[in-house]
Amino acid sequence: MTEKITGDFAAANTEPENPCRSCGACCAAFCVDFHPVELAGGVYAWASGVPVNMTVPVTAAMVRMRGTDDFPPRCVALAGEVGQSVSCRIYASRPSPCREFYPAHAACDRARWRHGMLPCNRMPASP
Ligand code: SF4
Numbered sequence: 115m116t117e118k119i120t121g122d123f124a125a126a127n128t129e130p131e132n133p134c135r136s137c138g139a140c141c142a143a144f145c146v147d148f149h150p151v152e153l154a155g156g157v158y159a160w161a162s163g164v165p166v167n168m169t170v171p172v173t174a175a176m177v178r179m180r181g182t183d184d185f186p187p188r189c190v191a192l193a194g195e196v197g198q199s200v201s202c203r204i205y206a207s208r209p210s211p212c213r214e215f216y217p218a219h220a221a222c223d224r225a226r227w228r229h230g231m232l233p234c235n236r237m238p239a240s241p
């Protein structure tokens with residue numbers, strides 16, 4: 115079963131030096147579960163909310179980003195190639211777990227390891 119964490123799946127952060135822009139490992143490593151109130155039309159939706167068709171229902175109080183419990187996992191909203199160049203198609207509307215995750219989080223290191231990448235704090239310095 116795919117590991118599940120709560121947590122900022124920050125693959126599409128637009129800051130130029132953000133390591134997430136060339137990573138995306140966490141968007142292709144963990145289940146991403148959240149409450150349906152963050153779906154499009156929900157009372158606690160971020161921006162326009164997560165499109166319902168990008169999720170699958172889990173319980174009455176939980177939905178999951180589609181693809182994150184596939185084998186191998188990969189969020190349906192993730193664009194690009196993990197470890198090269200990525201972005202989140204719904205960045206402004208991404209759910210809470212994706213907003214609470216950050217580079218060098220212990221789970222960030224695990225996600226990167228699964229995709230053959232060093233932890234962010236061990237990456238070689240830029241020339
Ligand atoms: S695994 Fe870490 S560095 Fe990679 S996208 Fe996620 S938060 Fe960013």
Ligand code: SF4
Pocket residue numbers: 123124125126140141146179189190191192193201202203204205208209212
């Ligand atoms: S919604 Fe965006 S940030 Fe969250 S897991 Fe999917 S691709 Fe990553």
